[in-house]
Amino acid sequence: MMAYAAKRILQVVPVAVGVSVVCFMLIHLAPGDPLAAILPSDASADLQAQMRALYGLDRPLPVQYGLWLIRALHGDLGQSIATGRPVTGEIAGAAVNTFILAGVATVLGFTVGATLGFLAGLARGTWVDRITSGIAMLGVSVPHYWLGLVLVIVFSVELNWLPATGAGPGGRSLDWSYLRFLVLPAVTLSVIPMGIIARTVRSLVADVTAQDFVSALGAKGMLRRQVLRHVVRNVAPTALSVMGLQLGYLLGGSILIETVFSWPGTGFLLNTAIFTRDLPLLQGTILVLAMIFVLINLGVDLLQGAIDPRIQR
Amino acid sequence: MTPMIDIRDLSVVFGRGPKPVPAVDGVTLALAPGEVVALLGESGSGKSVTLRSLLRLHPASARVGGTIRVDGTDVMALSPRALADFRGRTVSMIFQEPRLALDPVYTIGDQIAEAVRRHRGGTRAQARARALDLFDRVRIPSAKRRLDNYPHEMSGGMLQRAMIAMALSCDPKVLLADEPTTALDATVQIQILLLVRELQREYGLSVIFVTHDIGVAAEVADRVAVMYAGRIVEEGAIADVIRSPQHPYARGLLDARVELAGGRDRLITIPGAPPDLADLPPGCSFAPRCARVSGECRTTVPPLAAPLGRGQVACFHPG
Numbered sequence: 001m002m003a004y005a006a007k008r009i010l011q012v013v014p015v016a017v018g019v020s021v022v023c024f025m026l027i028h029l030a031p032g033d034p035l036a037a038i039l040p041s042d043a044s045a046d047l048q049a050q051m052r053a054l055y056g057l058d059r060p061l062p063v064q065y066g067l068w069l070i071r072a073l074h075g076d077l078g079q080s081i082a083t084g085r086p087v088t089g090e091i092a093g094a095a096v097n098t099f100i101l102a103g104v105a106t107v108l109g110f111t112v113g114a115t116l117g118f119l120a121g122l123a124r125g126t127w128v129d130r131i132t133s134g135i136a137m138l139g140v141s142v143p144h145y146w147l148g149l150v151l152v153i154v155f156s157v158e159l160n161w162l163p164a165t166g167a168g169p170g171g172r173s174l175d176w177s178y179l180r181f182l183v184l185p186a187v188t189l190s191v192i193p194m195g196i197i198a199r200t201v202r203s204l205v206a207d208v209t210a211q212d213f214v215s216a217l218g219a220k221g222m223l224r225r226q227v228l229r230h231v232v233r234n235v236a237p238t239a240l241s242v243m244g245l246q247l248g249y250l251l252g253g254s255i256l257i258e259t260v261f262s263w264p265g266t267g268f269l270l271n272t273a274i275f276t277r278d279l280p281l282l283q284g285t286i287l288v289l290a291m292i293f294v295l296i297n298l299g300v301d302l303l304q305g306a307i308d309p310r311i312q313r
Numbered sequence: 314m315t316p317m318i319d320i321r322d323l324s325v326v327f328g329r330g331p332k333p334v335p336a337v338d339g340v341t342l343a344l345a346p347g348e349v350v351a352l353l354g355e356s357g358s359g360k361s362v363t364l365r366s367l368l369r370l371h372p373a374s375a376r377v378g379g380t381i382r383v384d385g386t387d388v389m390a391l392s393p394r395a396l397a398d399f400r401g402r403t404v405s406m407i408f409q410e411p412r413l414a415l416d417p418v419y420t421i422g423d424q425i426a427e428a429v430r431r432h433r434g435g436t437r438a439q440a441r442a443r444a445l446d447l448f449d450r451v452r453i454p455s456a457k458r459r460l461d462n463y464p465h466e467m468s469g470g471m472l473q474r475a476m477i478a479m480a481l482s483c484d485p486k487v488l489l490a491d492e493p494t495t496a497l498d499a500t501v502q503i504q505i506l507l508l509v510r511e512l513q514r515e516y517g518l519s520v521i522f523v524t525h526d527i528g529v530a531a532e533v534a535d536r537v538a539v540m541y542a543g544r545i546v547e548e549g550a551i552a553d554v555i556r557s558p559q560h561p562y563a564r565g566l567l568d569a570r571v572e573l574a575g576g577r578d579r580l581i582t583i584p585g586a587p588p589d590l591a592d593l594p595p596g597c598s599f600a601p602r603c604a605r606v607s608g609e610c611r612t613t614v615p616p617l618a619a620p621l622g623r624g625q626v627a628c629f630h631p632g
Binding site for chain 2: 128211212213215217218219220221222223227230233234237307308310
């Protein structure tokens, strides 16, 4: 296990380097001069050269990359052009909000999806299967920003039960005055992982229960619930890895939902950075999101290795 | 002596609708305690289905008729809970592919221990000690270490030994073997056959051994029942059937053995193909392939009879 873990962790290094190169190059690949956003268009050549030197843009690219990387490793991702505040702080604040939203949505989606998928997989071809598969299909196909708007209209505008936007009063707690802001975005965001996990678990359960060892367990007299425990152990590694990937997507990919609900997370921050052409903020946010994705994949692989002995090779 | 296994007029039909498949039709078979009977036949002859009926392992959609008694218990009448207690304790089974019949994510030791605890209770440590003892009985080398192996870490022959250990873990009276050597190398096959035979004698087990290989049947069985298209067509002491098969299908099986082809340039085969079970002829199922066929064969199913006073054969023209 240790050798497998070490090998898997080492594999992360080249991926992380590649990600950082792409993020760094963003500034130079994006159309237009990075200085154009902060300098007036009629700035003198002298001033432009001065700013260029100030930001280190006059040096060769590899040197710029090296300096940028060293600063990034020390937690310094530069200042936001729009607000002048350190990018690291902005991202950290937003990341916490996104983690909370994505975490709750994933747990919700996984619990509901895995339950539905398990029932459907055991009762293939019956009405239970048809209904749950229909729900899963809807979950995967419905555009979630549209679903978000519908939920807002029903629960905020019509029934007035839940707030439509924002993350509530400052300071987080398990208090309802805070949690109620979380309900609608989390439910909306959970629908996609719910659908995907339900479909995955359904087909996994169908595969596993068709295998010989399940009838062999019956043949040695194991009770139904004991057989089902074997089925769960066989289904779990793949289901967990799908959940991990979904969590990864949600941590980075909730731009639409965070915008619909004005949830102050990284997706919302990314959206802001794009529209204000705030390059350091954009660069930093993408780097952090990409690294989170890499780390989550690593975590999922290690977890899978711990559950399924066949993977550690 | 009352038989250990008493199967009477067993029928199993799969599928509903316009074309149900009668996989087993009117099988009657009895085994004395400690007797080994081989069920011999091709794929689709109903031998495995007959075997699985003893544990009621068929899907819920199968329709099963007739009666099965094992050690006095009416298997068909068991409640789900009583059936679960019966499986593995009175009757246990070993499978064709041990690699597929074991859960890949549990260690072998755990899989044996859970069967032991299911039927005999006791602590984890006691169950593990029992598993270790069984591993020694089936002669798995470095048994203690092997208990912690996962199925993918063991060879096919070792896995089948482990499977046998698991089947014997709760001291059953009957062992069902569903082609347990078919998936193994020839050298390993013979070791497993000898092991089954040895443990059968030691524990006084009644064994039904399903195989398509008449050589394997000769190695392990006291008696043999030859099945064709869901029915028993010949049954008798293994030596009698091999020396003078009465049914033309049994004769065909014996002649078709590869070992006999030695000096000849061609293998002898039974002409034609096994019938479609969903569309059986009204008379003898073997009639379309049979050289001795007469008009009677095409209209009437021949009953099992004992023309020689020993064994039974279902043929109007035996010999």
